[in-house]
Each structure stands twice: as C-alpha cells, then as structure tokens.
Amino acid sequence: MIHEAMEVQNSKHGHIIEVCGDVPAVGTSLGGRRICGEAACGFSDAKTSSKDANERSASMRKLLIAVILCVIFMSVEVVGGIKANSLAILTDAAHLLSDVAAFAISLFSLWASGWEATPHQSYGFFRIEILGALVSIQMIWLLAGILVYEAIARIINDTGEVQGFLMFVVAAFGLVVNIAMALLLGHDHGHGGHGHGHGDHGHSHGGHDEMHNHGITITTHHLPHHHHHEAKHDDEHYHAHEADHTEPLLKTCSEGEMKSIDAAKQKKQRNINVQGAYLHVLGDSIQSVGVMIGGAIIWYKPEWKIIDLICTLAFSAIVLGTTIRMLRNILEVLMESTPREIDATKLEKGLCEMHEVVAIHELHIWAITVGKVLLACHVIIKREADADMVLNKVIDYIRREYNISHVTIQIERQ
C-alpha cells in the first residue's frame, strides 16, 4: 500500500496541510524510503527537493535584488567620485564592489547547490554552499584588514582637513546603503516564495495544531527540529510524541519529514549563504559607522588622528567577532563532525536499548550542509534475530527521533 503524498497549500492561512506521507518517488519495495532509485541520488525525495528549491529561489531572489541595488549605488558613487575627483569616494565605491563580489559568490553557491548529483559528486553539490560561505567570510576578514591599513595610511599621509568632512559624508551614504540591504536580506517574513505565511505566522513556537478535519485525520505539527532552538527542543519532542500516539493509523505518515514550511522557516534562521551576505553587509555598516566617527573627529579636530585609527581597529574587531559564530558552524560541517543538535550518546543508548541489538560501533554522524545530516553505523544483533526487521526498526527509530533520513546501517550477527 503506497499512499500518495499531497501537499495542499492553503494560501489563505499560509499553512501546509499534508495528507499522508509515504513517498513513492523511490522504489516500489516496502522499504522504499530507505533506498534511492539511482546510484547517484542526492538528497532527492520529491518533497525535500521541492522545498529546497522553493527556499533556494526565495534566497536567490533576495540576493539578486541586493546585487542590483548595490550595482546602482556603486555606479552613482563612481560617477560622483570622478566628478568630484575624490579618492575617498572612489575607495568607498571599491568597497561596494567587494560587496557585489560577496553577493555574487553567495548567489553562485546558492545556484550551484541545486545541481543534480553526478557519479563524481555522489552527495550532490550542497557543500558548495558551505565553501561559498567560507570564501565570503575570508573576504570579510580581508576587507577588515584593508580598512585598518587604510586608517594607518590616512595617518601617514595627511592631506588637509577637507578629508574629514568628505569621509563623513561618504561613510554616511555607505551606511544608508548597507542598512537598506541588511533589511532586505534579513527580512525573513517570506515576501517572495510561494504562499509563505506572513510575519504573524512566522514564529509559532512548538506544539502541534490539529486542524481542519476533512474526514481524513490530518496532523500538521512541527516536528522536533534540532536547529538552533535548543531551549525548545525537549518541549517539541514531547509534543511530537503525543502526536504519534494519537494517530496510530497514520504512524508512517507522522514519522519522517513532515515539516510544514512554517517549521522550516522557523528552524532555519536563514540559508547559510544569505546569512553570509547579511554578515558581510552588517560588517560593512559597522565599519561605516567607525569611519563616520573617525571622519567626524578629524573634521572637528584634525590633530586627533590617532582616534580614527583606534576607532577603526575597534570596529574591525567587532566585525570579526560577528563572523566567529558562522565560522565555527562552517568549520564543524567541513570537518565532518557530529552536528551540535544531535546527541550521539543518546542515540547510541537508545539503539542499544532495543532488544535484539547487542552493540553499536563505528557510529559516524555528519552533515553535508547545515541541516542535512547523514548517519552510518554498524549494528551487532543477536544471532537469532531477524536482520531485516531490526534494520527497519533502527532506521525508523533514527528517522523518528532524530530526523536523520539518510542512514546506512550494517547489520552483523554476533
């Protein structure tokens, strides 16, 4: 019996009502969901890939708008700088150019991560997102260094007081531009994208809603999601269990990936590339503030040049501090470490508590990108146990409890 998956989007209320869930996109065997049809299947169930594509196109749209805005502002600055024959304005235009470069990298990573998996890249191209984010962050660091260098150069070559006022104005303009783009990139409440809920639905916290009984019992609930909401984790875990018990017939439906788009929006802060671009813009605004303060000080009292340098150094340090968290996430993914949100010990304990399982070893949990987790382990079972049954049990347990859908389990007998 293979149920069909239907996603009915009720755009008026902005929720996703999902009716049943065995995804027939892959083989016709009963264990259909755990085997992908082709050798080089990426992470392609019908559901997740379309959700991914939605998310991706929404983020790409945001970034594209940001790039276009940036280019417009940059050309304005270049024209103004050439007309006024001022190096400061041209330098700021160069900074905007670096913004464009960062956005371009993010756009490219976003686009590339949607490519189909090939035999050479059997897991798909999702990692490109992470590498692109790494490159963006390197650029942020590079730019911070360049700004500090410029501050020092300003001290060495002092060419008169007019410098201060000009600096101030240019930096103010840059600040306005950056704030506009930060708002654009950070604004999470789903303009663009298909029928995403409006801002008021954005943050439904935990629990499940039983809604719109159409004869078939349907549950829309927010599964225990593991990303960045550790405080609410246990709460939602408990609720999801309740949902499981009340719908025994649809047990297979409620397990697995029944995330509504609301939950997806709420659990992923932002796509990591959009986050990187946002950080870049944020860093630029912080530094514009610093340059503005420096310019104001030089304008007001040209002797206190050293304060400009101190300001720049301080603000550069702040900018670098904002990147630390994302850098840590990136590093953890790139080093194939167990993702923070998954407790490997608990998983192992839970698996060993099953009757037929004797021991677990070679447990590896790692993430392809933030949010897509894989697992591989060897399970030793009792000699007389039914391997296939245990395999199903283990896979369902992992999928249910930890929401890891790409698992490879090697069953060995004692």
Add this chain to the structure above:
Amino acid sequence: MEKSDSFKYYQPSEKESQNSWNAGFGLSVSDRRLAFSRQASFDQAREPHTPVSINLNDPEKPLLARSVSSIDIPTGPFYSLDESNKYSGEGNGSAQKFSFLSFVFSILRIMRSGNRYMKRLFVMISLNVAYSTAELVIGLFTGRVGLVSDAFHLTFGCGLLTFSLFAMATSRKQPDRVYTYGYKRLEALSAFTNALFLLFMSFSLAVEGLHAFIQDESEHKHYLIVSAVTNLLVNLIGVWFFRNYARINLVYRNAEDMNYHSVCLHVLADSIRSAGLILASWLLSLGVQNAEVLCLGLVSVAVFMLVMPLFKASGGILLQMAPPRIPTSALSKCWRQITAREDVVEIAQARFWEFVPGHVVGSVSIQVKKGMDDRTTLQFVHGLYHDLGVQNLTVQTDDV
C-alpha cells in the same frame, strides 16, 4: 584490538614513510599501481579504529570473528556507553578546541615533539613575524606607506601559516566523540585556505596592475627595493625548507602532503611576487614603459596557474568528491562483481568520499534475496572495496 595479519608487514615509521614517499615521487600521477596497493595510505595501521581487515588467508580464524574482523568493537574509550560524562567532557574540550589557551599549548608541544616540517614551519613563521614587525615599525616611523602595506600583506600570510601549523599540530589528535573521523581534515582545510589566499593575492595583484596602468604612479616602487629583496630572501629560505613539495601537480598520499604543499606554494608565490617587484623596479630604472603593469600581470598569472591544481584538489576533498585516485573503471568493476553474485539483486547506491587524501570512506547499499547468508556477502563486499583502498565502509543489506 587485534589487527589483521595482512597489515603486519607494514609498520610505518616516520622515516620510512618519508623515504618511501620520496621514492614514490618518481612515479607519475596516473600510476595505477599506487591507486590499488595497500601502501596507498600510510595511516591505515596507525588508526586502530579503522577497520578494514578481512583476513581471507587465515583458515583458522573464523571469518568475521570478533578478534579478527573489522567489524569489531574497539575496546578503546570511544564507544563505551556508561561514560556519558566523558562525552560531555570531550564535547567541551572540542568546543574549546580553538581557544587561545589550547593554541599556546599546542605551540609549546610543537617545540618539543613536532616532526621536522612543523619545526621548519615554526622557524619560518617566526622569521616572517619578525620581518613584518620590523617593516611595520620602520614604515610607521619613516612614513612610507608602501612598507606598511607590505607589512600587512606579510601579516596576513603569517596568520595563514600559523593556521597551517595549528592544523598540523591538531591533526595528530585521536578521533573522539564529536570528531568521529579525527582531526586530519584540518590539514585539507588549511590547504584550501592557503590556496584561497593565494588566489586573492593574484587577483589583487591584477587589480594593482590595472591601477598602475590607469594612473602613472610608478615612482613609489623605487625605494621598496630593500624590502623586496629581504622579502625574497626570507621566502627563498622557506622554499628551501619545503623543497620537496615545490611542484605544481602533486600526488597526495596523505593529509600532510596537502598541507606542506600549500605552505610551499605560499612561500613560492610570495617570492615570485617579490621577484616581480624587483624586476619591475629594474626595468623602470632602465626606462621601460609600463614595466610595472607587465610585471604585475605576469606575477598574477603565474601565481594563479601555480595555485589552481591545489585549489581544485583541496576543494574536491572538502566537497566530498569521489576519490580521484580510484578510477571509475575500478569502481564499476567492483559493481559488476557484486551484482554477479547470486544472492545480490542489485546495488542501490554506492557512495565514496575522501576524508583526507588516502582515507576513503564509503557507504554501499545493496539489495539481497531473502534468507541468504549476509555474512559471506558482507565479507565479500568489504574485501573487494578494501583492495581499492576504502577504509571505512558501511554496507547495508536490504532484503527484497
């Protein structure tokens, strides 16, 4: 935990690995002998948790017995369940892995116990730091902006080299709960970061050349000759230290290869840049027009070509590309051999990726007929892929 007999013949000591590595240098990149042989990775015996061993030659030990097979419970501290506090302890330790204190301690450890490349790198870094501080101070006091910019460039480079050193030191740690494959990926990451920095440098040199083309301010390069020459000398010392790795295309046997290669390319690119500046000054003094643009462009292109292969290789590792050293023909041969077995219906998926060059991880999912003995199938599949050099393999057998 006992390791299989098939590994007894190789006990890699540091010296031996250096020598056989040097000997292997004569082989071309496409030498297929190395792709298949077990010597492909020197690290296999050193990591007790990596399994691979199916000893098919020993008739006495039952196949897949606990004492012999790969699928053994390691008796190490990693997997015991009642040490949940250990997990939190180690989790905290790993979370603080990048803290400053651990960084200082790792420096001290290097001084005592590093291998010779680490010591050389440390010497290089100290030289660079000393030189760049001197340049910065002199530049600040005499008011020459060129010196200050050069000092900044050097400082960035030093920061990267320090990260490489840190990667070398940390990668020796054993795998723990959070980093289940170990820490060697850091070396690939540092290679990638170095390559990225060099790409940035090449790009910025191109921009500088363009800038010099548009505006004629070639004069200020003249008094940087002394600094350029000293820079060149310092970097040439670095190239001499890492002379084994001064090639563009390199076969990477293990993680350290990639890291050392990236460090060597870094200092090589820096010396090319200094040489280019000296050349530009000399040509300018000879009166050649647009000498600066020419030299900068040349240097930029040279650095780009130098770095591209390393960038692609380390990027491939980080992107989890299929291992480049295992040719697809070998993989399809394995595929055919497995499907030819009578109890196998089909292979659903087989994915391989490299953790570091030389350490291949795979996960295979096959569909078997019901009721067959999965033990023989498992052992066959493991043996087959082990011969290709796949260390960690997980095989899922689904009944159809």
